[in-house]
Amino acid sequence: MAFNFKIIKRGKNTQARLGVITTSHGSFHTPAFIPVATAASIRALDFNDLKNLGAEVVLANTYHLHLRPGEKLINKFGGLHKFMGWDGPIVTDSGGFQVFSLGFGVEHNIGKMGWFPNEGERARKDSDFPQNKDNQKPEISREKKFAHVDGNGVSFIDPMTGKKVLLTPKISMQIQSDLGADIIFAFDECTSPLHDEVYTKDSLERTHRWAKESLKHYNKKQALFGIVQGGLFKNLRQESAKFIGGLPFAGFGIGGPLGGSKKDMENILDWTIPLLPRNKPVHMLGIGAVEDLFNCVEKGADMFDCAAPTKWARRGHLYISPQAGGTRINKFRINIDNAKFREDRKPIDPYCQCPTCRAYSRAYLRHLFTAKEISYFRLASIHNLHFMLELMRELRESISNNSFLKLKSVWLSIKI
């Protein structure tokens, strides 16, 4: 296994830390934001764009690639790196979250941002995502789930073909071996905040059993990360951190609160990170909001993946820094669809140095968005990803300079 995590510096008065992860496809700096190439493509971008943005690592989704084009095809090409033309480090998830999306995610009306794969590219309003508002619990939906869990794994219906598909720890490891990523994840079951303690405990036992099975079946050339689950229950999260932390994983993922509040997320970090071996990296699964990044880094997380920057971009929501008016209230975003930008000559963020901001005005981007021009999606995604990657660079610099808490206070407008 070509995998090394080197901690370069620890933060002052925080759990934040600066590190470098080295794989056989090169290194990346932590804390790292990892752009998501769901189906072997960062949506609307090509990998040359990503290199130009300074991204060092990408995450692809096992579930999507298993269904289309299939891991066997990708393996014939020598794996994901060669198939999609990205020679840097690659992470794959285990398929567990997508299976949750198809299962209780449907029944409990939860998706990280309230949508499901392949639902098309129509711009929607914030109000379409009620579950995205803090402290508002999702409600049970009348839609029927189409994934079913048993002790051995999860069976679900492929929404595109209607065929039954089975995922187990062994199958997930086999798929991820064929895909050939540098860092892979154990197969787990996500739970929702609507699950009671009995179900969550039951599910956690499965996740722990599956963690051991994943360890047994994974390709030893890859670095396998275990996943800590346990819903919003302190005792279960602690139990999970101890159990998973005690297994010989290369690093640890922590399942997010999935529909829970920001406070729920902070609790999860407080309960789990102190119980994990601190010489190994911690990956927050599916986390990518500005405020969350600050809080998670402060509490000791090293890696983040999230499709939100490109998803928001496609829906017209473009990130702005505090200098340009970004706050926790507006979630550091403007909605380019707003008529007030019709004649706005400024770039999205006047302080941004991304290729989009250097070349185009808000008025032009709004025109492209309104006219549904395909070019909009790429220009907007370039900006939002640049914003995230740049934020992480600033954040790493602040750890290096012992100014992390100051940077956080500026961004989140809070007193230190």
Added chain:
Amino acid sequence: MAFNFKIIKRGKNTQARLGVITTSHGSFHTPAFIPVATAASIRALDFNDLKNLGAEVVLANTYHLHLRPGEKLINKFGGLHKFMGWDGPIVTDSGGFQVFSLGFGVEHNIGKMGWFPNEGERARKDSDFPQNKDNQKPEISREKKFAHVDGNGVSFIDPMTGKKVLLTPKISMQIQSDLGADIIFAFDECTSPLHDEVYTKDSLERTHRWAKESLKHYNKKQALFGIVQGGLFKNLRQESAKFIGGLPFAGFGIGGPLGGSKKDMENILDWTIPLLPRNKPVHMLGIGAVEDLFNCVEKGADMFDCAAPTKWARRGHLYISPQAGGTRINKFRINIDNAKFREDRKPIDPYCQCPTCRAYSRAYLRHLFTAKEISYFRLASIHNLHFMLELMRELRESISNNSFLKLKSVWLSIKI
């Protein structure tokens, strides 16, 4: 008026010629293929892509920009160059063709490729475009046209707002002045092959009257091209070439056969070009098929614009050169949707040096196309535009080397 057309070399045994057109925004070489930025964007690309492809000039559509975002907004930004971020030469059409699309184009079931603006981005099969097959006349459709012509101009219903819009020569000149392109076109009426001689003659009289009105009202800082029409009638085309050729235009557009055959197009060129002043450039409106480019250049045309390369790209049809198996029969295209490309490691065209062919396999592009990944549209459009621009470079070189007919014989597999 900053406009100059310099003929550098005339072809041997053909009417082909090599030239340079100079505007206040720089020069471009002729024969030139001009990519179409319909709504101030080359669909799926940004202008940086276009520069990297070596494009020297672009064409934008007056009709689309008038409706959205409106020429007044663009003018506030200092015109199209500044609004869309392209500092090279720009051409705008007059709106005549789009008005035809909404009018008799609907009734006669004709669009250049059988579709209409903003109909979405779904891939379609060749068989969806029966009128695209040679020598097959379009049939009268039961759909009602929504543009109406009278002596003064054309009124039509904006399909997006339902509001009535009026275009006249004076209004078209005013819009094109606000847009601020380097080369603009006189307002004309297109006719279809289903129009009889009586209607076509009537229409031609309007087009001629509108040509004189366009000359009266245009912004004298721009270079105005007149348009030769006359349907498929030799006498009318000749009359039009003489009339339009006798007016003080900077160059001439020739309306294509619009649903007619390749033979119809060759006839039109034979009837008109010899009657036009040969010291001025000739622009073939909406022409962009490989075979047509060879025939039109041979007969003396200098400029071509067509949205086909990017439209075909979006629908999965990717150009290949003769070395890679491109012929008149397959129209120099492969359909990337075809299952035979599922495991194909070759680039689209192994002899192509475009960024897409240098980085990606047919299998990967087919995966992106099948998965409806937005990135596909850009990668495919880059290839198809590169192909067209490269073909024009080869074509210009062949005129320079006196090998045009040889090049044509290789591409079209015909004996010299």
